[in-house]
Amino acid sequence: MSNLSRRSVLRGSFGLAAGGALARPYIANAAAKTATVWWVQGFAQEEDAAFKKVVADYEKASGNTIEYSIIPYAPERQKIVSAVTSGEVPDLFQANPSEIVALYAWQGKLVDVTDVVETQKSLYTETALLSSQCYNGVTKHRSFYGVPYVGAVFTNHIWKPLVEKAGFRIEDVPKTWDAYYDFFKGVQKNLRKQGMRNVYALGFQVTTNGVDPNNTFHYFLIAYGGQDIVTKDGQLHVDDPKVRAAVVKALTYPTTAYKEGFVPPGAINWNDADDNNAFHSKQTIMDLDGTISTEVAIIKDKEDYDSIVTMGLPLSNEGKPIPSQLTAANCLIPEGAKNVAVAKDFLKYFIQPQVNNEYLKGGLGRNTPIMPSIVKNDPWWFADPHRKSYTNQAVLGPTVPTYWSFNPAYAQVQTEHVWSAAWMDVMTHGMSPEAAADKAFKRIEEIFAKYPIVQS
Amino acid sequence: MASASVLEFAPHAASQASLWRHLRGSLKGSEYTWAIAFIVPYVAVFVTFVVYPACYGLWMGSSPALYTSLFADPIYQDTAVNTLLFLGIAVNLKMFCALLMSGFFMRRGWWVKVLLMIYVLPWAVPALPTFISIHWMLNGDWGLINNIFYHVFQEDGPSWLNGRWLALGSAIYSHIWKWMPFWTVILLAGRMAIPQDLYDAAKVDGASGWRQFVHINFPLLANLYLICTLLSTIFTLGDFNSIYFVTGGGPANMTHVLATLGIRDAFELAQPRLGVAAVMSALPLMIPLVIILMRKLRTAEVQL
Numbered sequence: 100m101s102n103l104s105r106r107s108v109l110r111g112s113f114g115l116a117a118g119g120a121l122a123r124p125y126i127a128n129a130a131a132k133t134a135t136v137w138w139v140q141g142f143a144q145e146e147d148a149a150f151k152k153v154v155a156d157y158e159k160a161s162g163n164t165i166e167y168s169i170i171p172y173a174p175e176r177q178k179i180v181s182a183v184t185s186g187e188v189p190d191l192f193q194a195n196p197s198e199i200v201a202l203y204a205w206q207g208k209l210v211d212v213t214d215v216v217e218t219q220k221s222l223y224t225e226t227a228l229l230s231s232q233c234y235n236g237v238t239k240h241r242s243f244y245g246v247p248y249v250g251a252v253f254t255n256h257i258w259k260p261l262v263e264k265a266g267f268r269i270e271d272v273p274k275t276w277d278a279y280y281d282f283f284k285g286v287q288k289n290l291r292k293q294g295m296r297n298v299y300a301l302g303f304q305v306t307t308n309g310v311d312p313n314n315t316f317h318y319f320l321i322a323y324g325g326q327d328i329v330t331k332d333g334q335l336h337v338d339d340p341k342v343r344a345a346v347v348k349a350l351t352y353p354t355t356a357y358k359e360g361f362v363p364p365g366a367i368n369w370n371d372a373d374d375n376n377a378f379h380s381k382q383t384i385m386d387l388d389g390t391i392s393t394e395v396a397i398i399k400d401k402e403d404y405d406s407i408v409t410m411g412l413p414l415s416n417e418g419k420p421i422p423s424q425l426t427a428a429n430c431l432i433p434e435g436a437k438n439v440a441v442a443k444d445f446l447k448y449f450i451q452p453q454v455n456n457e458y459l460k461g462g463l464g465r466n467t468p469i470m471p472s473i474v475k476n477d478p479w480w481f482a483d484p485h486r487k488s489y490t491n492q493a494v495l496g497p498t499v500p501t502y503w504s505f506n507p508a509y510a511q512v513q514t515e516h517v518w519s520a521a522w523m524d525v526m527t528h529g530m531s532p533e534a535a536a537d538k539a540f541k542r543i544e545e546i547f548a549k550y551p552i553v554q555s
Numbered sequence: 556m557a558s559a560s561v562l563e564f565a566p567h568a569a570s571q572a573s574l575w576r577h578l579r580g581s582l583k584g585s586e587y588t589w590a591i592a593f594i595v596p597y598v599a600v601f602v603t604f605v606v607y608p609a610c611y612g613l614w615m616g617s618s619p620a621l622y623t624s625l626f627a628d629p630i631y632q633d634t635a636v637n638t639l640l641f642l643g644i645a646v647n648l649k650m651f652c653a654l655l656m657s658g659f660f661m662r663r664g665w666w667v668k669v670l671l672m673i674y675v676l677p678w679a680v681p682a683l684p685t686f687i688s689i690h691w692m693l694n695g696d697w698g699l700i701n702n703i704f705y706h707v708f709q710e711d712g713p714s715w716l717n718g719r720w721l722a723l724g725s726a727i728y729s730h731i732w733k734w735m736p737f738w739t740v741i742l743l744a745g746r747m748a749i750p751q752d753l754y755d756a757a758k759v760d761g762a763s764g765w766r767q768f769v770h771i772n773f774p775l776l777a778n779l780y781l782i783c784t785l786l787s788t789i790f791t792l793g794d795f796n797s798i799y800f801v802t803g804g805g806p807a808n809m810t811h812v813l814a815t816l817g818i819r820d821a822f823e824l825a826q827p828r829l830g831v832a833a834v835m836s837a838l839p840l841m842i843p844l845v846i847i848l849m850r851k852l853r854t855a856e857v858q859l
Contacts, residue, residue, distance in 0.1 A: 180821060180822050180825050184827045297697060307805060307808055308803060364696060364714045364717055365694055365695055365696050367717055367805070368717060368802070368806040370803065382697065514823060523806070
């Protein structure tokens with residue numbers, strides 16, 4: 100103990116510092132072939148297993164190492180925000196939620212991944228490519244800042260036994276938009292007469308939480324002809340009478356259904372999974388929701404699985420096909436990533452059609468490919484009635500990209516839930532849909548003013 | 556030049572040496588080195604986990620523009636009102652009920668001890684599962700409470716979480732349910748520290764239970780009660796779980812408090828600086844509370 104002096108402490112400290120400094124080159128060298136990846140936990144265990152297999156196969160083929168963390172949805176989102184804010188980033192993560200690709204591209208916080216997308220560019224759908232081409236507010240030009248790898252659309256999930264119990268047949272469901280959803284109101288009335296007290300017609304996500312309410316609103320908006328609220332050039336068109344009329348209708352139908360008691364009262368406070376829970380507990384007769392996770396979640400309960408009917412979108416009220424708004428999931432490489440080369444190499448491997456197909460099939464087809472050739476060359480995608488309907492809608496049917504791909508301002512519109520707030524104004528504050536639309540337009544214009552896009 | 560310099564700096568050098576001696580205290584030689592060695596880990600941890608995050612937070616929330624946009628946000632305005640209501644109602648109701656309950660648990664008898672054991676269970680069980688359970692129980696459509704309500708009255712119960720005031724009330728109730736046992740135990744300990752002689756003397760003088768409370772319990776517990784209330788206010792200001800897991804801040808973001816709004820702004824809106832600003836806006840309330848608490852803690856040393 101007496102040997103310890105101020106000098107010896109200082110000597111020891113310098114020794115440690117010198118040792119650390121000498122060790123650094125070795126660590127850096129070791130990391131050159133390793134990429135750190137944050138991946139969202141799958142809805143089903145099979146999805147995680149599918150991702151792990153992709154990683155194992157890649158490591159075997161390349162000799163590189165992928166250090167991955169599989170993290171639940173909400174914590175991963177928080178980790179991403181924290182990482183990008185602090186600058187201590189992984190080499191690769193998914194866009195969680197999807198619209199952050201537009202926000203971070205605008206802020207110049209993402210690496211341009213055009214070279215990765217180029218390897219399979221001819222195979223992607225136009226919608227998928229548009230979903231990944233975002234505007235960089237620093238360089239003032241548009242480029243690929245995300246690598247799309249799966250797609251998802253909203254589809255209708257219906258309990259066939261409930262429809263039949265009410266005295267109807269699935270074939271009776273009308274083909275046009277309003278009549279289609281009105282049909283289930285009749286089913287509810289008949290079931291109530293039979294003593295089913297807590298059954299509701301429609302599982303609409305009229306809440307201010309999560310991603311589902313934004314999508315629900317957009318499906319109504321597009322169905323009513325408001326598709327061009329934001330155009331490819333990034334311009335906002337809330338002054339277009341056609342768009343305004345569509346917005347008012349999209350604020351009217353779901354809120355009226357709610358106020359008339361055809362949507363569960365608790366729906367105004369639902370989270371993303373709550374409509375699935377309500378549907379599984381047969382509280383709702385039908386649910387308009389993204390992916391076929393609703394079906395996949397109960398795949399082991401064959402009777403219930405077979406009792407659900409997965410149905411694509413009805414026609415518009417004018418009898419025309421309605422395009423589905425497709426959300427393409429993107430992989431992002433943040434600026435500051437230490438191993439960009441390995442991350443890009445892994446992504447080039449991951450989006451190869453056969454690798455991508457096996458990954459999606461491992462996840463039981465909950466999400467769809469965004470390369471039509473994949474489903475055309477593999478009958479698996481049509482071997483199950485749910486998958487078949489969903490594939491026809493999402494991959495082979497007409498689709499449009501999300502509006503944030505055109506202008507990052509719309510990403511903020513979504514994260515702020517401007518449209519959900521307008522629904523709330525109508526449902527709980529007694530505002531007319533027209534007044535709620537005007538209030539929402541004002542807020543959206545304020546947001547768009549913060550994201551000036553220079554036309555090239 | 557050299558001699559002038561010595562003359563000039565000599566008093567300064569002397570005062571430095573004096574300061575050095577003062578800092579070293581009575582420590583000599585290697586004792587001083589050991590003292591430094593022992594204090595370095597603490598200082599390092601303190602700087603890393605307290606000073607740095609606090610300064611980083613202050614830096615993140617330092618732009619006045621953040622507060623301009625925050626105060627203009629109607630959700631923030633609702634949130635500020637909710638926070639004040641949450642603090643005012645939850646803290647005072649909880650502390651007052653805890654004071655009453657601590658008096659009850661002073662009674663003798665084995666069954667009182669058993670009741671006390673059951674009573675502290677809400678505090679002892681993990682917070683998250685219980686708040687999530689409460690959220691489910693309060694579901695207006697299929698929750699336990701409304702199902703019982705229907706079976707008893709043949710009527711649908713209220714939608715607990717679908718309106719601002721009922722939802723906020725439910726969160727306040729959950730907070731009280733969770734934390735009242737803890738403060739009851741603290742106040743019970745305070746009551747047990749009051750010498751029995753005082754009660755015996757009061758009884759000899761013919762004092763009733765109420766007069767004993769007014770003249771013995773109240774004056775002797777007043778400081779402890781105040782300190783507990785201040786502490787509870789500070790804890791409650793940072794209470795995230797009661798709101799987030801019971802109401803989720805909904806419906807329509809109408810039941811947020813500053814702690815949950817900060818998380819929403821930081822992670823759901825992906826605007827971490829705005830989130831920090833939301834939390835920082837509680838500082839004008841928090842700092843006076845801490846100062847009063849510190850002063851009261853000094854006063855409390857000579858009481859009870």
